[in-house]
Amino acid sequence: MGTITKALELLDYISTQRPEIGLSEYVRLTQRDKATVHRHLVELAECGFLEQNPETRGYRLGPAILRLYGVREANMPLRSVLRPFIEEMAQEVGELVHVSLLQGQQLSPVVHHDPRLHGTQVAFDESQLLPLHATASGLVMLCFGGDDLRARVLDAPLESFTAQTVVDPDSLREKLAECRGDGSVWVEKGFDDEVSSLAGPIFGLGGAVIGAVSIAVPSSRAGSEKRAAMVEALRKWVPRLSELMGGSLPADYQQREVSHG
Amino acid sequence: MGTITKALELLDYISTQRPEIGLSEYVRLTQRDKATVHRHLVELAECGFLEQNPETRGYRLGPAILRLYGVREANMPLRSVLRPFIEEMAQEVGELVHVSLLQGQQLSPVVHHDPRLHGTQVAFDESQLLPLHATASGLVMLCFGGDDLRARVLDAPLESFTAQTVVDPDSLREKLAECRGDGSVWVEKGFDDEVSSLAGPIFGLGGAVIGAVSIAVPSSRAGSEKRAAMVEALRKWVPRLSELMGGSLPADYQQREVSHG
DNA sequence: TTGAGTGGTTTATTATTTGAACCGTTGGTA
DNA sequence: TACCAACGGTTCAAATAATAAACCACTCAA
Secondary structure, eight states: OOHHHHHHHHHHTOOSSSOOBOHHHHHHHHOOOHHHHHHHHHHHHHTTSEEEOTTTOOEEEOTHHHHHHHHHHHHOOHHHHHHHHHHHHHHHHTSEEEEEEEETTEEEEEEEEOOOOSSSOOOOOTTSOEETTTSHHHHHHHHHSOHHHHHHHHHSOOOOOSTTOOOOHHHHHHHHHHHHHHTSEEEESSSSTTEEEEEEEEEOGGGOEEEEEEEEEEGGGOOHHHHHHHHHHHHHHHHHHHHHTTOOOOTTOOOOOOOOO | OOHHHHHHHHHHTOOSSSOOBOHHHHHHHHOOOHHHHHHHHHHHHHTTSEEEOTTTOOEEEOTHHHHHHHHHHHHSOHHHHHHHHHHHHHHHHTSEEEEEEEETTEEEEEEEEOOOOSSSOOOOOTTSOEETTTSHHHHHHHHHSOHHHHHHHHHSOOOOOSTTOOOOHHHHHHHHHHHHHHSSEEEESSSSTTEEEEEEEEEBGGGOEEEEEEEEEEGGGOOHHHHHHHHHHHHHHHHHHHHHTBOOOOTTOOOOOOOOO
16 A cells, blocks of 8 residues: 555544544554654645644644635536435435445445435435445445456455444355346445445446445335335436436446345 | 655646646646656545546546545534635625635635625636735735744745746845734735735634635725725734634734835 | 653664656557 | 657666654643
């Protein structure tokens, strides 16, 4: 792993839950040497990607992010382009829908919308990176992504988030093989104990998967009827969203009629 | 300069005017070795800070920015907190107002607002980094910032943007000395041939300058009456904005009654 | 006073980054 | 068709920059 990657990974530890991290805590989290971490933090701070809270001496995200975000959204307003469509899709299916993009070996949420039609709803944190092996969106990426990505993720030790997280590489590979036929992936309580979700791929320019769209429901509400509706919604929106991103479905991609599970 | 800084600097070349940059163009812009630049670009892309346009093979800002922005604004909603105040201030003074934060040896715009009350107006690009020696905001930073920053900026060769840009370090130091008494800085056509502006400091937690607030007007409109109004507006808003940022004015800071120029 | 927790710094050692030259494509032109 | 230039990308020895262990200074609580 290069120095740049190591440094930038530090930024990933910051979230809305943990807005600020001190040197020692970083050392614990990363298991790296203190001097190394410190140098990286200082350099990131000098570049404006972090800033040090003068009171606590902890490090938090810096102002450089603001400018870059402005440029990115001005040039390719992904979030603002997707949002209205995701909202419409969420209204239609009556459940929380989110889109995430591949970023290294994780998924980074871009937009989500919850129509809030039910008493219980899925808590979705747009600032939390999603693992590839334990979420429906993630498995979609592994399924339609390249062999190298699949190998890198499945050959590494896999974290278990719930009692139902599948961490056996062979079982996962089997599941992926099935999914390729279906065109979508169903995961039950893989990342959260009470949430199940169905996800489909989003293809970008050049025909490669760039991300995934996912419908997440409380598992208690995931009856067969609901699941059929979700499959139907994906069938409709997967091509639309890919088109929106300037991509198109690969020739060998097809969404089969399936009873997931 | 460290590797991390070198890599992250690549991101600064991207703007709304230049949304995407190819390898060769980067080599030209940075004057660095091609292999080096390429490795940095690839690593930034792997981290999601850049992504490669599969059609043109050019590099543009990646999705990682989106998540980080979300976290930053959720934790410390600088932009959204400042915006209403800046809009009010701009309405009051009837001219474009912007706030920028220090980022390395440049200023990064955070918010701006133009009340658009006049036929001519200043064109302000929120995605463009501002130099410290040629803008009112920048001189404010040099004036109230640390000796090290002042030395680093003034000892390096200074770029001339207009015929009136002051690039002589000694003249600049003189100007800075005056400004420290005034509490604000007036710069005429230093960065743009038709724009003049008045800026004041914003202090953060710990009492250090973190950025500047600036009022920018077409030089043709910058009569003595207008300038007096601008000074008055700064007198009112500088303390407010610093307070908003959790900081307070240093004991030795005072805004004198001055006729700039 | 002691000990454990911070944040931060120094040093030789080590490993990574670097840069000149090279390769394979593409697209325009003689 | 042959040629040339410009592009993105790769290779490998040489040089530089990152690293890890130990250390320092400080704060807090026991």
